[in-house]
Amino acid sequence: MLPDVQAALDWAVEALATSDTARLDSECLLADCVRQSRTWLFTWPDKILKDEQWRCFQQLVERRKAGEPVAYLLGYREFWGLTLKVSPDTLIPRPDTEDLVAKVLELIPLTEAKVADLGTGTGAIALALAAERPDWRITACDFNPGAVALAEANRKALGFEQVTVLQSDWCQALETDAVARGGFDLIVSNPPYIEDDDPHLSQGDVRFEPLSALTSGADGLDDIRLITLQAKVCLKPGGWLIFEHGYNQAGAVRGILSAAGYQDVQTAQDLAGVDRMSFAQRP
Structure with missing residues (x-):
């Protein structure tokens, strides 16, 4: 069964618990996978993820858990x-x-x-x-x-x-x-x-x-x-x-x-x- 936005974020925050920025990292990665803004995540917490979005998110979270920087995972950084x-x-x-x-x-x-x-x-x-x-x-x-x-x-x-x-x-x-x-x-x-x-x-x-x-x-x-x-x-x-x-x-x-x-x-x-x-x- 595919999770909704909130459930996916909760899973990721727990998976990245050793990071000081687990919540922010999770939101940025999920927003990228669904091609929406972080504000959209807050607005639609009960939106069910598509299969490809959930797989994308799981892969990025595992890479982040291994220490790979969020900026490299996303391919961009604001400055x-x-x-x-x-x-x-x-x-x-x-x-x-x-x-x-x-x-x-x-x-x-x-x-x-x-x-x-x-x-x-x-x-x-x-x-x-x-x-x-x-x-x-x-x-x-x-x-x-x-x-x-x-x-x-x-x-x-x-x-x-x-x-x-x-x-x-x-x-x-x-x-x-x-x-x-x-x-x-x-x-x-x-x-x-x-x-x-x-x-x-x-x-x-x-x-x-x-x-x-x-x-x-x-x-x-x-x-x-x-x-x-x-x-x-x-x-x-x-x-x-x-x-x-x-x-x-x-x-x-x-x-x-x-x-x-x-x-x-x-x-x-x-x-x-x-x-x-x-x-x-x-x-």
Whole structure:
């Protein structure tokens, strides 16, 4: 006998009891299987599921129970009000990173600017900035060809013609462009910043995300060091470099920026009050 919406949700919540978000996960997965909104589920709790809907839901719940992230199961994630395709080629955009977008918008109040997003992944940061600043010229870079393809697909779906997606090992593909066109007003990056031996890498959703997008050396700062040096070639004098980083890395990142000769080195907090991003200006 096929269950109704409420019975199916109750079954899933019990199956996912070890998750802190069992109810939300269940609602999102069932809404996807029935091709309706979560509001529809609340409105029609006694609606009997079709056989293919019930089988779809059971399969997704079992995969979620094994730890697979909901965003990968659905194939998309909301970020800054945008619906972005996601895949195992990239990290899943986190809500914390929206604070990084907000800080970039605060640092560069210009109506026209040239900005680069390094390690763009899904394109989340670059596309969020494009949504807010249609006159900015934004270059989104990633080394992973799968991520480049995904970011380009998201760019096309959203219609942001002012964004260019490039394959690049951090700043390498930008250096000629920067010389030719006068440099960038700001470079933003949410790079890998987890220590190689961090025990959390074997726990939770991150088990399914690409390791190359998570880890960066013994202290998690290898890529931040590299970008800090490369970015000086691409930034205009007075241009900003801004990183997202781990909760306990602010002092170390400020030290890296200062040692490289950057000025006005600062750290800002996310909405939870955690040191989440550090930034500085090229002299």
